[in-house]
Amino acid sequence: MSNQDVDVAVIGGGPAGLAAAVSAKEHGAKHVVILDRNSWLGGILPQCIHDGFGVEETGESMTGPEYAEKYISMAQQQNIGVMNETMVLHFDKKREIIAVNKKGIHKIKAKTIVLAMGCREKTRWSAMIPGDRPSGIFTAGVAQSFINLYNIMPGKNVVILGSGDVGLIIARRLKFEGANVLGVIEILPYASGLPRNVVQCLDDYDIPLFLNHTVTSIEGRERLERIAIAQVNKNMNPISGTERQIKCDTLLLSLGLIPENELLKNADIKIDEITGGPVVDQNLETTLGGVFACGNCLQVYDTVDMLSIDAKRAGKNAAKYNKSKKLKTSIKLIAGKGVRYVVPQKIDVAGTVHITLRSEKPQEKSILWIIENDKIILRKKLRFVNPANMVKLVIEIPPEVVKSGHKLEVIIDDKR
Amino acid sequence: MKNFHVAIIGGGVIGSSIAWELSKYKLDVVVFEMGSDVASGASKANSGVVHSGINSPPSSLKARYCVEGNKILQSLADNLGFPLKWIGKYVIAKNEEEIKELERLKKVGIENCVPGLKIKNGAEVTEPNISCFAALWVPTAGIVSPYKFTMAFAENAAENDVKFLLETKVTNLIKHKDCFILKTNKGEYQSLLVVNAAGLNCREIISMVEKPDFNVYPCRGEYLVLDKKHSSLINSMIYPVPPKELGVLGVHITPTIGGNILLGPSAEFIDDTENKKTTREMMKTLIIEGRKIIPAISDRAVINAYSGIRCKLASPEEGGWSDYRIEESKQVSGLISLLGIESPGLTGAPAIAKDVVRMISQSIELKFKDNFKFAKIKRKRFSEMSVKERSDFIKKDERWGRIVCRCEQITEKEVIDALSNPLGAKTLSSVKYRCRAGMGRCQGGFCTQHIIRIIKKQFNMDVKNIKLRSPDSNLFFGRTREVRNE
Numbered sequence: 009m010s011n012q013d014v015d016v017a018v019i020g021g022g023p024a025g026l027a028a029a030v031s032a033k034e035h036g037a038k039h040v041v042i043l044d045r046n047s048w049l050g051g052i053l054p055q056c057i058h059d060g061f062g063v064e065e066t067g068e069s070m071t072g073p074e075y076a077e078k079y080i081s082m083a084q085q086q087n088i089g090v091m092n093e094t095m096v097l098h099f100d101k102k103r104e105i106i107a108v109n110k111k112g113i114h115k116i117k118a119k120t121i122v123l124a125m126g127c128r129e130k131t132r133w134s135a136m137i138p139g140d141r142p143s144g145i146f147t148a149g150v151a152q153s154f155i156n157l158y159n160i161m162p163g164k165n166v167v168i169l170g171s172g173d174v175g176l177i178i179a180r181r182l183k184f185e186g187a188n189v190l191g192v193i194e195i196l197p198y199a200s201g202l203p204r205n206v207v208q209c210l211d212d213y214d215i216p217l218f219l220n221h222t223v224t225s226i227e228g229r230e231r232l233e234r235i236a237i238a239q240v241n242k243n244m245n246p247i248s249g250t251e252r253q254i255k256c257d258t259l260l261l262s263l264g265l266i267p268e269n270e271l272l273k274n275a276d277i278k279i280d281e282i283t284g285g286p287v288v289d290q291n292l293e294t295t296l297g298g299v300f301a302c303g304n305c306l307q308v309y310d311t312v313d314m315l316s317i318d319a320k321r322a323g324k325n326a327a328k329y330n331k332s333k334k335l336k337t338s339i340k341l342i343a344g345k346g347v348r349y350v351v352p353q354k355i356d357v358a359g360t361v362h363i364t365l366r367s368e369k370p371q372e373k374s375i376l377w378i379i380e381n382d383k384i385i386l387r388k389k390l391r392f393v394n395p396a397n398m399v400k401l402v403i404e405i406p407p408e409v410v411k412s413g414h415k416l417e418v419i420i421d422d423k424r
Numbered sequence: 425m426k427n428f429h430v431a432i433i434g435g436g437v438i439g440s441s442i443a444w445e446l447s448k449y450k451l452d453v454v455v456f457e458m459g460s461d462v463a464s465g466a467s468k469a470n471s472g473v474v475h476s477g478i479n480s481p482p483s484s485l486k487a488r489y490c491v492e493g494n495k496i497l498q499s500l501a502d503n504l505g506f507p508l509k510w511i512g513k514y515v516i517a518k519n520e521e522e523i524k525e526l527e528r529l530k531k532v533g534i535e536n537c538v539p540g541l542k543i544k545n546g547a548e549v550t551e552p553n554i555s556c557f558a559a560l561w562v563p564t565a566g567i568v569s570p571y572k573f574t575m576a577f578a579e580n581a582a583e584n585d586v587k588f589l590l591e592t593k594v595t596n597l598i599k600h601k602d603c604f605i606l607k608t609n610k611g612e613y614q615s616l617l618v619v620n621a622a623g624l625n626c627r628e629i630i631s632m633v634e635k636p637d638f639n640v641y642p643c644r645g646e647y648l649v650l651d652k653k654h655s656s657l658i659n660s661m662i663y664p665v666p667p668k669e670l671g672v673l674g675v676h677i678t679p680t681i682g683g684n685i686l687l688g689p690s691a692e693f694i695d696d697t698e699n700k701k702t703t704r705e706m707m708k709t710l711i712i713e714g715r716k717i718i719p720a721i722s723d724r725a726v727i728n729a730y731s732g733i734r735c736k737l738a739s740p741e742e743g744g745w746s747d748y749r750i751e752e753s754k755q756v757s758g759l760i761s762l763l764g765i766e767s768p769g770l771t772g773a774p775a776i777a778k779d780v781v782r783m784i785s786q787s788i789e790l791k792f793k794d795n796f797k798f799a800k801i802k803r804k805r806f807s808e809m810s811v812k813e814r815s816d817f818i819k820k821d822e823r824w825g826r827i828v829c830r831c832e833q834i835t836e837k838e839v840i841d842a843l844s845n846p847l848g849a850k851t852l853s854s855v856k857y858r859c860r861a862g863m864g865r866c867q868g869g870f871c872t873q874h875i876i877r878i879i880k881k882q883f884n885m886d887v888k889n890i891k892l893r894s895p896d897s898n899l900f901f902g903r904t905r906e907v908r909n910e
Contacts, residue, residue, distance in 0.1 A: 009811060045827065045830060093826055095827040095830065095833075097833070106811075108825055109826070110818065110822035110826055111822070111825065112818045112819065112825060128865075128866040128870065129866070129869050131866070131869065133726050133727055133728050133729055136707055136726065138701065138703050138706075138707060140701050141702075142892070142897060143891065143892035143897040143898060143899050147869055150868070150869060150872055153873050154876075158876075158877070159903050160876075160900050160903065160904065161904050161906075162899070162900055162901070163901065227701075229698060229700075229894070230895070230896035231896060231897055270653075270831075273653075
């Protein structure tokens with residue numbers, strides 16, 4: 009077993025890990041190392057060959073591989089260590105990481121750790137879709153990797169379940185490759201991907217979007233032959249009599265993403281049940297001191313731009329981490345009415361706090377409130393909120409609020 | 425046309441264990457399996473339970489084979505290298521009334537010579553998440569991985585020169601004076617004896633030579649697989665007292681060899697022997713039934729669902745229970761049929777196989793091979809190794825250091841070992857069932873692309889020919905340009 013000591017160990021070399029590592033280095037960390045399971049850096053980006061990455065962050069629109077390349081070359085210039093094809097098996101409360109690669113088992117003692125493990129796709133069984141178990145059922149990301157990284161066609165007559173961004177983008181991509189995309193099925197009354205993707209990927213190519221629908225059955229004993237879809241009621245249950253068959257050979261699932269945080273179990277880091285990511289404070293530090301989290305393992309982001317901006321903060325804070333400064337008291341930030349979740353979940357230092365949150369449902373005109381008991385900390389008009397669009401806020405938290413120990417509740421309401 | 429002494433139709437646990445038992449002798453044996461791998465039917469989709477013998481009436485074949493099989497399983501596991509754990513089972517009584525059932529089961533068990541049975545009161549039950557009035561503790565119940573169990577027999581039989589013909593369906597069987605002609609989708613074969621171990625298709629095979637005197641009543645059982653992170657919910661198997669009808673054991677909760685928890689099976693008589701669909705209703709029912717035993721079970725824990733089909737010889741009207749039939753045809757000599765081998769068939773298989781060989785020895789003189797070999801050393805799994813072992817293995821072969829399946833921590837070496845199986849099975853599922861790659865919570869989200877890459881390289885295969893599980897379950901349509909230009 010090899011041993012090494014590092015200042016910042018970044019677990020995951022996707023966009024979040026890269027941005028965090030680069031930022032940690034820029035903020036004074038001497039020895040930064042990225043541990044990644046793939047043989048490449050950039051995570052999912054190399055298979056995202058469509059355009060639109062980097063607009064919010066840099067003003068320039070890039071493809072996924074181009075965006076990744078930008079950060080990879082920065083990491084190289086800064087002499088950030090990279091351990092590829094390396095899987096972290098375990099890390100503990102003392103921030104000792106055990107990882108494996110073809111050279112053997114490695115023990116890495118890190119002053120701080122940045123978690124950037126990303127996420128995985130929900131499967132057919134997360135949605136409990138009954139029926140046969142034929143070939144021809146893929147998650148959208150897996151299908152995307154086959155088409156874009158390996159030039160392999162997973163299907164000809166394709167239905168997509170779930171209107172997340174990956175599903176919308178793969179619909180257009182399949183069309184480019186000559187497949188028939190028979191429709192995108194969405195259980196909610198609205199698309200779950202970004203509105204711009206609905207227009208650019210479906211509307212522009214006449215791909216129908218079936219809202220308030222779900223797949224009720226899968227048929228085909230060898231390869232997929234047909235599926236049944238049905239309209240759903242308010243409780244998301246299929247309405248009898250609305251069922252119809254669609255002949256297809258492929259069903260792609262874009263049902264959402266789940267943060268990958270199995271590693272956190274050993275280190276006893278607290279997880280937020282709603283985000284699926286670790287509970288963090290305003291510095292993106294988890295409940296284990298010196299361990300920070302960013303990217304899709306913290307919360308599933310809409311765009312890589314927003315993800316990178318936050319990841320840089322995690323990297324910076326990891327570089328500047330100083331155990332002694334840590335205060336014991338903290339206040340909770342909780343999701344109230346109309347809000348699905350808020351990150352960070354706690355605040356222990358007064359001052360500028362970056363907040364990200366998602367609304368429960370789409371609303372035309374609404375007001376966002378942050379309330380301590382009955383005291384209004386913030387009141388902000390929001391023009392249009394949509395669960396697909398993350399809301400970002402920067403607020404000032406006065407010292408007396410932190411001292412009070414009261415929880416802060418975030419609410420989205422049409423009036424108050 | 426190749427001549428065989430014995431042709432076995434069906435590569436399930438019965439066919440495979442008979443093949444293994446025969447592989448000890450100087451015989452030419454062939455197994456016809458219509459699926460792309462052995463254990464493609466009921467042998468794959470069941471609870472993986474090693475039964476003790478408390479559920480079958482004394483003097484039934486079911487009881488006899490179950491108890492005999494249970495006794496010889498440990499030595500087989502040692503010699504063939506399949507995992508086996510004696511975790512025991514509790515049959516729980518929810519109220520005073522049900523204790524009578526426990527007493528009945530205990531009495532049956534004692535008559536069947538099942539050792540160690542004990543009725544415990546609720547407080548004595550060593551399962552923190554189970555609350556019950558009382559429970560029957562069955563220490564001699566265990567678990568195996570049903571497909572690994574079947575594969576262990578089949579692969580060792582193949583190593584000892586039994587021929588396995590996958591994706592080969594017997595389409596007709598013709599009895600000549602002193603041999604059989606077996607017509608298949610891959611040509612004709614000749615054999616002195618035929619063993620009909622075709623499971624649900626046993627009647628179809630018999631119909632090729634004579635009028636069957638029985639019916640098959642397929643009874644579907646659905647299962648849910650729970651994420652490993654819930655594995656600490658139970659230590660042993662938890663069964664309810666058996667329902668009065670249908671001749672089944674009821675929805676139970678079973679730890680699996682792989683570390684998951686299994687919930688099921690349902691019991692539903694269906695018309696079609698191939699209808700292995702899972703249904704919305706049953707999935708819901710299983711969760712409800714599971715919660716009656718462990719209230720903490722959540723549908724969010726489900727990572728997979730499947731169903732298997734029991735081969736029953738009794739209709740629901742007749743109560744669903746009947747004994748096995750293991751017999752040589754009276755009209756067509758040389759045809760040995762195994763009919764209605766449902767639970768506890770997995771446990772009983774090795775004992776059944778010994779009996780079938782005894783029957784065969786009445787027609788053919790059996791001589792032991794000099795060069796019969798047990799399975800090579802038990803295959804190591806990276807996830808079960810110590811740090812030292814891991815380092816040593818990686819030093820010897822760096823492929824031990826490349827994790828392909830993240831959720832289950834399966835290395836490239838293990839995937840390649842799985843693909844090097846002596847049966848020649850090369851589907852995505854044949855990898856999955858041998859080394860667990862793709863069986864974790866992401867269900868292949870990360871590893872599928874890597875396994876496909878490895879399969880393609882290992883066999884220099886066109887991607888169009890890579891299959892998921894069965895002969896026509898191709899995964900891809902070819903290269904992108906090819907498809908577009910068609």
